[in-house]
Amino acid sequence: MKDRTLTRRIVADRIFQVVVVFLSFCSILPMFFILFFISKNGISSISWNFLTRLPAPVGETGGGIANAIVGSALLILLASVVAVPLGILTGIYLAEYRKDKFSYLSRLSVEILMGTPSIVIGIIAYVWVVKPIGSFSALSGGVALGIMMLPVIVMSTEETLKLMPDSLKEASLALGVSYPRTIMKVILPAGLSGIVTGMLLSVARIAGETAPLLFTAFGSPFMAANVFKPVSSLPLTVFNYATSPYPEWHALAWGASFVLLVFVLALNLIAKLGMRKWKVQF
Amino acid sequence: MESPVLAVDHFSAGFDTNQVLKDIDLLIEKNRITAIMGPSGCGKTTLIRCINRMHELIPSARVSGKILLDNEDIFDMDAIIVRRKIGMVFQRPNPFPTMSIYDNVIAGYNLNGIRISKGDRDRIVEESLKKAALWDEVKDALHRRGTFLSGGQQQRLCIARALAMNPEILLLDEPTSALDPKSTAHIEELVVQLKSAVTIIQVTHNIPQAARISDYTAFIYLGELVEFGPTEKLFTVPKDKRTEEYLTGKFG
Numbered sequence A: 001m002k003d004r005t006l007t008r009r010i011v012a013d014r015i016f017q018v019v020v021v022f023l024s025f026c027s028i029l030p031m032f033f034i035l036f037f038i039s040k041n042g043i044s045s046i047s048w049n050f051l052t053r054l055p056a057p058v059g060e061t062g063g064g065i066a067n068a069i070v071g072s073a074l075l076i077l078l079a080s081v082v083a084v085p086l087g088i089l090t091g092i093y094l095a096e097y098r099k100d101k102f103s104y105l106s107r108l109s110v111e112i113l114m115g116t117p118s119i120v121i122g123i124i125a126y127v128w129v130v131k132p133i134g135s136f137s138a139l140s141g142g143v144a145l146g147i148m149m150l151p152v153i154v155m156s157t158e159e160t161l162k163l164m165p166d167s168l169k170e171a172s173l174a175l176g177v178s179y180p181r182t183i184m185k186v187i188l189p190a191g192l193s194g195i196v197t198g199m200l201l202s203v204a205r206i207a208g209e210t211a212p213l214l215f216t217a218f219g220s221p222f223m224a225a226n227v228f229k230p231v232s233s234l235p236l237t238v239f240n241y242a243t244s245p246y247p248e249w250h251a252l253a254w255g256a257s258f259v260l261l262v263f264v265l266a267l268n269l270i271a272k273l274g275m276r277k278w279k280v281q282f
Numbered sequence B: 001m002e003s004p005v006l007a008v009d010h011f012s013a014g015f016d017t018n019q020v021l022k023d024i025d026l027l028i029e030k031n032r033i034t035a036i037m038g039p040s041g042c043g044k045t046t047l048i049r050c051i052n053r054m055h056e057l058i059p060s061a062r063v064s065g066k067i068l069l070d071n072e073d074i075f076d077m078d079a080i081i082v083r084r085k086i087g088m089v090f091q092r093p094n095p096f097p098t099m100s101i102y103d104n105v106i107a108g109y110n111l112n113g114i115r116i117s118k119g120d121r122d123r124i125v126e127e128s129l130k131k132a133a134l135w136d137e138v139k140d141a142l143h144r145r146g147t148f149l150s151g152g153q154q155q156r157l158c159i160a161r162a163l164a165m166n167p168e169i170l171l172l173d174e175p176t177s178a179l180d181p182k183s184t185a186h187i188e189e190l191v192v193q194l195k196s197a198v199t200i201i202q203v204t205h206n207i208p209q210a211a212r213i214s215d216y217t218a219f220i221y222l223g224e225l226v227e228f229g230p231t232e233k234l235f236t237v238p239k240d241k242r243t244e245e246y247l248t249g250k251f252g
Helices: A002-042 A048-052 A066-096 A101-115 A118-133 A138-162 A166-173 A179-190 A192-207 A234-242 A247-277 B044-051 B079-085 B101-112 B118-131 B151-164 B181-194 B207-213 B231-236 B241-247
Strands: B004-015 B018-029 B033-037 B061-069 B086-089 B169-173 B199-204 B216-221 B224-230
Touching: A002 A247, A048 A066, A048 A247, A066 A101, A066 A138, A066 A179, A066 A192, A066 A234, A066 A247, A101 A138, A118 A138, A138 A192, A166 A179, A179 A192, A179 B101, A192 A247, A234 A247, B004 B044, B004 B199, B018 B033, B018 B044, B018 B199, B018 B216, B018 B224, B033 B044, B033 B207, B044 B061, B044 B086, B044 B169, B044 B199, B079 B086, B086 B151, B101 B118, B101 B151, B118 B151, B151 B169, B151 B181, B181 B199, B181 B207, B199 B207, B207 B231, B216 B231, B216 B241, B224 B231, B224 B241
Parallel strands: B033 B199, B033 B216, B086 B169, B169 B199
Antiparallel strands: B004 B018, B004 B061, B216 B224
């Protein structure tokens, strides 16, 4: 009798383990399929010309996605200029004044912003920037992406700073260091790895955004030179080329997808490794 | 008492409706070690934190009465100035994790934006580490992180950091409570050596420690100053029954 229940338990244990491992395997499968297909179809397009040339006119072979790469870089830069300082300062406020009524309201707003569909943010950027300026522009795309970055940076900064021990702040204040200097010179440096990680992840998040760019950055076959003119970006290029009727353009779309994927993957890996390596030990 | 450098005068403190300290009067003599002892929760840490206004970090904290540093009320002074004149070392060692040993010692200058020459910096770092009896152990590793040191070394680093600012008074909040016996003995020895340079107020719940190192002892119980006097007298002929009971281990 005793032996039987024991055997049953061991068997149940085993079955449970097998099921859990199998289901975990299933959940990582799509990732590998995506990597496999994008690499298989995209890697053949990759060449020096592909990365450095502008798109060729319809009917001609060759041509590259330099406009999209530069456009994406420009958009990310513009978005970061908007979102990084604002996000870090807001994160400091939320972490330092946890009990303020206004901080409660801010945190709620940031959470709502986090869940706002990207297309809605695109519309807002259209109304705020595109309409007053009168044309699609890199600037409006940057604003849209900046708004998407903001909550990620705020939340990662807040979470990082909340984990800082109070003893750190006390050590600084007890030396007669003013509160702002304590924040800027002691607390922020100690939390730098977490904040930088948050920034990298937020860049990874916006790098693949297409929807808010459809009616802001809009896309352009030319090299970006002016923030008030439309620019292309990697996801926009993928979208435009993949929905076109020309097979050569489909190849370009695969190639652009591959570049985008590698970029986002690299950011995630750097963020993960950096988090471990630069972590401050207390 | 001949030259009180700090006078706590009818001082009360609390958080919201919770009264922690009631009408404390205390005179701290220059270049002496004053121990503040009492059971956990009696308010001794609150008192010492009020002395360099660290209690202000807690928004609900409120105080009444005066604390006079060289006859000037610290609550009329700028908190930043008070904290530069009255240094503090905490229960757990808290060196700055992002800084080297050298930068930790000089942090009071760097963080405050006080510009001094490289030569002066080197001198202050060396002197402070020597005063804190840490120089010989770290002189070859000044540019390593302070967090690689042992707990006792970290605590001496924190003492060096406080001494570098040349404070008039050094507050020690149970500086040995997180340390092993050997490091504790080391710190006690150090504290006794330091009194020629700086006035020391040390909080402790370790009765023998107060007896070993202090010149004066204050016994606080339930937020009241029960007894205050020269350590020898207080330990041998306590005036108050509660002091006697505490010293003989009847409560605490």
